[in-house]
Amino acid sequence: xxxxxxxxxxxxxxxxxxxxxxxxxxxxxxxxxxxxxxxxxxxxxxxxxxxxxxxxxxxxxxxxxxxxxxxxxxxxxxxxxxxxxxxxxxxxxxxxxxxxxxxxxxxxxxxxxxxxxxxxxxxxxxxxxxxxxxxxxxxxxxxxxxxxxxxxxxxxxxxxxxxxxxxxxxxxxxxxxxxxxxxxxxxxxxxxxxxxxxxxxxxxxxxxxxxxxxxxxxxxxxxxxxxxxxxxxxxxxxxxxxxxxxxxxxxxxxxxxxxxxxxxxxxxxxxxxxxxxxxxxxxxxxxxxxxxxxxxxxxxxxxxxxxxxx
Amino acid sequence: xxxxxxxxxxxxxxxxxxxxxxxxxxxxxxxxxxxxxxxxxxxxxxxxxxxxxxxxxxxxxxxxxxxxxxxxxxxxxxxxxxxxxxxxxxxxxxxxxxxxxxxxxxxxxxxxxxxxxxxxxxxxxxxxxxxxxxxxxxxxxxxxxxxxxxxxxxxxxxxxxxxxxxxxxxxxxxxxxxxxxxxxxxxxxxxxxxxxxxxxxxxxxxxxxxxxxxxxxxxxxxxxxxxxxxxxxxxxxxxxxxxxxxxxxxxxxxxxxxxxxxxxxxxxxxxxxxxxxxxxxxxxxxxxxxxxxxxxxxxxxxxxxxxxxxxxxxxxxxxxxxxxxxxxxxxxx
Ligand SMILES: N[C@@H](CCC(=O)N[C@@H](CS)C(=O)NCC(=O)O)C(=O)O
Numbered sequence: 001x002x003x004x005x006x007x008x009x010x011x012x013x014x015x016x017x018x019x020x021x022x023x024x025x026x027x028x029x030x031x032x033x034x035x036x037x038x039x040x041x042x043x044x045x046x047x048x049x050x051x052x053x054x055x056x057x058x059x060x061x062x063x064x065x066x067x068x069x070x071x072x073x074x075x076x077x078x079x080x081x082x083x084x085x086x087x088x089x090x091x092x093x094x095x096x097x098x099x100x101x102x103x104x105x106x107x108x109x110x111x112x113x114x115x116x117x118x119x120x121x122x123x124x125x126x127x128x129x130x131x132x133x134x135x136x137x138x139x140x141x142x143x144x145x146x147x148x149x150x151x152x153x154x155x156x157x158x159x160x161x162x163x164x165x166x167x168x169x170x171x172x173x174x175x176x177x178x179x180x181x182x183x184x185x186x187x188x189x190x191x192x193x194x195x196x197x198x199x200x201x202x203x204x205x206x207x208x209x210x211x212x213x214x215x216x217x218x219x220x221x222x223x224x225x226x227x228x229x230x231x232x233x234x235x236x237x238x239x240x241x242x243x244x245x246x247x248x249x250x251x252x253x254x255x256x257x258x259x260x261x262x263x264x265x266x267x268x269x270x271x272x273x274x275x276x277x278x279x280x281x282x283x284x285x286x287x288x289x290x291x292x293x294x295x296x297x298x299x300x301x302x303x304x305x306x307x308x309x310x
Numbered sequence: 311x312x313x314x315x316x317x318x319x320x321x322x323x324x325x326x327x328x329x330x331x332x333x334x335x336x337x338x339x340x341x342x343x344x345x346x347x348x349x350x351x352x353x354x355x356x357x358x359x360x361x362x363x364x365x366x367x368x369x370x371x372x373x374x375x376x377x378x379x380x381x382x383x384x385x386x387x388x389x390x391x392x393x394x395x396x397x398x399x400x401x402x403x404x405x406x407x408x409x410x411x412x413x414x415x416x417x418x419x420x421x422x423x424x425x426x427x428x429x430x431x432x433x434x435x436x437x438x439x440x441x442x443x444x445x446x447x448x449x450x451x452x453x454x455x456x457x458x459x460x461x462x463x464x465x466x467x468x469x470x471x472x473x474x475x476x477x478x479x480x481x482x483x484x485x486x487x488x489x490x491x492x493x494x495x496x497x498x499x500x501x502x503x504x505x506x507x508x509x510x511x512x513x514x515x516x517x518x519x520x521x522x523x524x525x526x527x528x529x530x531x532x533x534x535x536x537x538x539x540x541x542x543x544x545x546x547x548x549x550x551x552x553x554x555x556x557x558x559x560x561x562x563x564x565x566x567x568x569x570x571x572x573x574x575x576x577x578x579x580x581x582x583x584x585x586x587x588x589x590x591x592x593x594x595x596x597x598x599x600x601x602x603x604x605x606x607x608x609x610x611x612x613x614x615x616x617x618x619x620x621x622x623x624x625x626x627x628x629x630x631x632x633x634x635x636x637x638x639x640x641x642x643x
Pocket of ligand 1: 502
């Protein structure tokens with residue numbers, strides 16, 4: 001009984017303090033004549049966004065729509081990044097256990113090198129590489145018919161739509177911007193190093209007896225890997241994978257530095273144009289929290305299924 | 311990001327009993343001045359690490375007025391994105407950083423602009439090899455721009471009004487956005503004309519490869535600003551800038567002010583240098599506040615000569631009103 005009393009008092013105190021902070025903030029904002037509230041979401045944004053990932057957007061649209069475009073861009077790079085990093089991470093993790101010393105050495109060097117340099121530096125490197133090394137659109141390289149590489153990114157044909165040089169740039173076809181490509185490459189190559197280590201550790205954790213039993217049954221190396229090693233290893237691999245996925249999503253907010261209009265980049269612009277930093281930061285936190293919780297839930301579900309399969 | 315949290319903290323802080331900015335500055339012993347991260351002629355550290363430029367001179371003028379010592383400034387470089395939170399959160403006492411005085415910043419962000427130290431307008435810089443002669447030919451261009459600027463908004467307006475489209479590449483740091491432009495990622499870089507001239511003169515690997523188009527698409531009155539809510543500090547910053555402009559009009563310079571203070575019988579000069587009247591006291595400052603500004607920093611014209619002339623700037627709109635420009639100080643009396 002007494003315990004409950006204490007707890008209630010503690011909760012009341014915390015709520016009271018929170019209320020005090022909020023009230024104080026609102027007061028101070030009003031005293032300094034800084035606008036507050038989420039009303040700005042419905043106002044015209046007034047700025048353009050470089051890539052909209054298929055969503056229709058123009059400067060006359062609202063802040064809300066601008067933020068949605070940013071969120072879409074975050075999703076695009078995060079989903080592709082997770083897929084890419086997982087595939088590459090598994091290959092490299094297996095490579096590190098290869099019987100071929102060359103493969104072992106190369107994968108080890110890759111992991112050590114990329115894991116020990118800051119991701120931001122890597123992003124600048126990939127971005128500079130793409131923008132500096134490739135020619136201008138008028139002198140674009142064309143390795144395959146309809147595919148054009150330039151410092152404006154990669155243009156490639158889509159069914160019924162072929163890229164053509166028009167004025168300043170190509171139009172038509174599909175397009176990967178240098179910002180997107182650099183961010184995706186950076187995230188995939190960086191996160192894959194961590195995933196590779198997780199995969200390697202997972203495989204090493206499979207008891208030797210399992211392998212010997214498989215060999216005794218006359219299984220070849222590949223089927224052994226598929227049917228014996230991986231199912232065991234996955235149970236060790238999946239839980240830490242989730243935190244790598246979360247890291248990738250959070251790291252994608254480094255996009256601002258190389259001009260990819262992800263959610264944080266668009267939200268920052270909105271903060272600057274409206275001055276509503278508190279609301280903007282609250283939105284950023286809410287979005288990342290939601291993504292993180294959803295991703296964790298998904299991975300937990302995955303893990304549960306894996307365990308249930310026994 | 312860190313700044314934003316600082317901001318949140320500052321707003322939530324229990325300190326309702328607010329200390330005046332002047333007291334805080336005096337207690338600290340320096341004026342915290344938000345500057346550009348590096349824009350030649352406006353605010354940039356020279357090879358010895360000494361900050362120079364016409365925006366820097368406003369910071370120094372305020373320090374000269376408050377402390378009688380123009381060197382008592384702590385410079386806080388801020389990008390286009392960081393500058394407003396730096397001021398709102400109290401990290402800096404004033405922002406003197408080629409910032410456009412606009413309605414929504416003045417009325418909505420909780421700031422007061424204290425005047426204009428450079429009248430400017432937005433322009434476009436283009437790769438010469440593209441053979442573009444007018445901004446009207448920029449349909450479809452890729453344009454590098456910094457976020458959180460009036461530039462970004464005017465750009466969208468201009469293309470909408472002229473029924474043209476463009477692709478923005480938006481990068482926070484000036485250094486990085488310029489790298490992208492100079493690498494050829496963008497056809498065009500856009501900002502205030504002053505920024506274009508400064509950047510072409512001081513950052514372009516080869517200035518001759520770039521042309522600045524003739525169109526000026528906006529009004530960009532650049533000036534210092536302070537937080538709402540401290541009128542005394544607002545007055546100090548405002549009149550520190552006006553003192554520089556008024557000094558030019560009175561013909562007072564860093565070189566002749568000692569002598570003028572001793573010999574001039576002109577009542578405006580006597581008031582200005584603090585030999586008569588008590589203007590300084592009305593600001594809560596030493597009566598020689600304006601004398602110290604001119605003696606240590608110089609008048610507006612001197613600052614312009616020293617910082618902007620070498621980069622090829624003409625006085626133009628920034629000449630004194632009596633010479634056909636827009637620079638005009640209300641009477642200091
Ligand atoms: N006057 C405009 C633009 C001023 C501006 O920030 N210009 C850029 C380009 S010259 C700049 O100074 N960047 C330097 C930096 O980010 O430190 C505004 O107030 O929004």
